[in-house]
Structure formats: C-alpha cells, structure tokens
Amino acid sequence: MRTATFEFTRAASLDEALAAMATGAQALAGGQSLVQTMKLRQAAPAHLVDINGVDDLRGLASDGDGLRIGALTRIAELASSPDLARHCPWLQDAARRTADVQVRNRGTIGGNLCFADPRSNLASTLISLRAELTVRSRGGTRRLGVEELFAGFRRNTLAAGELVTAVHVPGWAPAARGAYRELSRQPNGVPVVNVAVTVNTDGVVGIGVGGLGMRPLRALQVEEALRTVDRTDPDAVRTAAGRLADDLGAVEPLTDLHGSAEYRLDVATALLRRLVVETARTEES
Incomplete structure (x- = not known):
C-alpha cells in the first residue's frame, strides 16, 4: 500500500528541524517504524522533516560522569561500540537483539524510543540505567526519564513541536x-x-x-x-x-x-x- 501524500523537508541543522516541527511537521529519522505505519495508513503525517543531516544529533560521548547518546545514533552503532562493550555490555546486548541487521543499520535510538513500543529492548534497559532524555522545541529544553516518554501503546508524551535530541546515561563507571x-x-x-x-x-x-x-x-x-x-x-x-x-x-x-x-x-x-x-x-x- 502506498502512503498518503505529504510535504517533505530536509533539515541541515537542529534549528531548521525545530522550525519545521513548530509548523506541524513530524521528524523522520531512520524511518523503520514510521514509514511502515504510513504504508499501512496507520499514520498519515502531512509534513515530514528529515533530520538525518543534523550531525549534532549523532554519536556517543562522555558526559561528566555519564554517557550522552545522540538521538540520531544508529542502533548498529550501539551494537558495535567498543566503549559500550567496556562500560555497559547489557545495553549493547539489548541493542544487538533489536530487530535484524538491516533495521539496526537504519533505526535510531531516538526513533526507537519515540515509537513507544512497550516491548522495546532499549527502553527497559535504559530505564534500569535511570537514563534521561533531552527534549527540545523552539520554546525551550526539558529533561525527562525514559519511562516518562511512554503514554501508552505506541503513544509518547511529546508535545507538538518537540524533538528528543539525546539520551543521557548516568553513572558511566566500569564498576556498575x-x-x-x-x-x-x-x-x-x-x-x-x-x-x-x-x-x-x-x-x-x-x-x-x-x-x-x-x-x-x-x-x-x-x-x-x-x-x-x-x-x-x-x-x-x-x-x-x-x-x-x-x-x-x-x-x-x-x-x-x-x-x-x-x-x-x-x-x-x-x-x-x-x-x-x-x-x-x-x-x-
């Protein structure tokens, strides 16, 4: 089945992405869940903004005593990261068990969480780690626990115009x-x-x-x-x-x-x- 007609914007920066979302656009990251629901006509966004060109949303880096994971980081990157293997192998195990290699190569940690499937491998592991999310909009920034993102089956708590930009894992220590x-x-x-x-x-x-x-x-x-x-x-x-x-x-x-x-x-x-x-x-x- 084909998707419904929609407007498409490719953002080159976070500001461009947030500006588009402020007008009602929905973010497109890996698209492994969103595109499938669009093909089944379970979702029909009128406007998509592609955020894959926003480099600020990528990568893993030390964040004080913890770890910052950009929301656009591919699940395959988590599954192969030497740092994750050394410090948090159980999160890496969850990433490796997520779908198949093709989906992991495109799917992102932010998209996986925002799709809000209650059976998400990554969500339960991040909840055990007491991870938090950074959520941005043109109106400002807020933080919330991973468990607070979920409103129900495949429903999240993000307001219109909000975008998850990073996941923060506290206590990034080998002794954990x-x-x-x-x-x-x-x-x-x-x-x-x-x-x-x-x-x-x-x-x-x-x-x-x-x-x-x-x-x-x-x-x-x-x-x-x-x-x-x-x-x-x-x-x-x-x-x-x-x-x-x-x-x-x-x-x-x-x-x-x-x-x-x-x-x-x-x-x-x-x-x-x-x-x-x-x-x-x-x-x-």
Missing part, C-alpha cells in the same frame, strides 16, 4: 553491573517480555521491564524490596521479585495472542529473579 534478558518467539524478534537489571556503584538496583503493560515500567516496588535483602539468596530474591505484581498495577496490562497478562508476569518475574542473583554474584567475583 547489569544484565538484560528477554523471551522472544524468534531470534531478534519483538520480545514477549524483557527485563533489565542495573546495579550502580553504590549497590543500588535499577529495574526496567517491557512487555507487561501498555508501556514499559520501572519496577519501583521491587527495587525498594531489594535494598534490604541479600541478593545472592534465591529465597530472599524470590520474595522481592514477587513485588513485580504490585508494580504492574501502575500500568494497563498487555494481553495478546503471544501471551496473557498472567503468563507475561510469570515469565518476567522468573527472568527478574535470575538477573538479580546473576548481577549479585558478578559483584562478588
């Missing part, structure tokens, strides 16, 4: 530990559920879970329960992981032909238990 796991119907397919666990240099645990609800969630109840338990003790971890059901109350449960809400919760809880014990043992070794 983490892991990512997913249940998928096929290699590099869309996960049924996925879980990411990050333990920062102070021993504080961050947990992101995708596929349980209409948006990915940060498992605050489980994080709090893990503060006071021995994370190498499977029984203690099992009790703490059981709080994931309480966290699910904050989002609308997701049920489809690939799994009921109850099945997804059981799988996510099992994955979570394994990752918490795994990261605790890694700290000790």
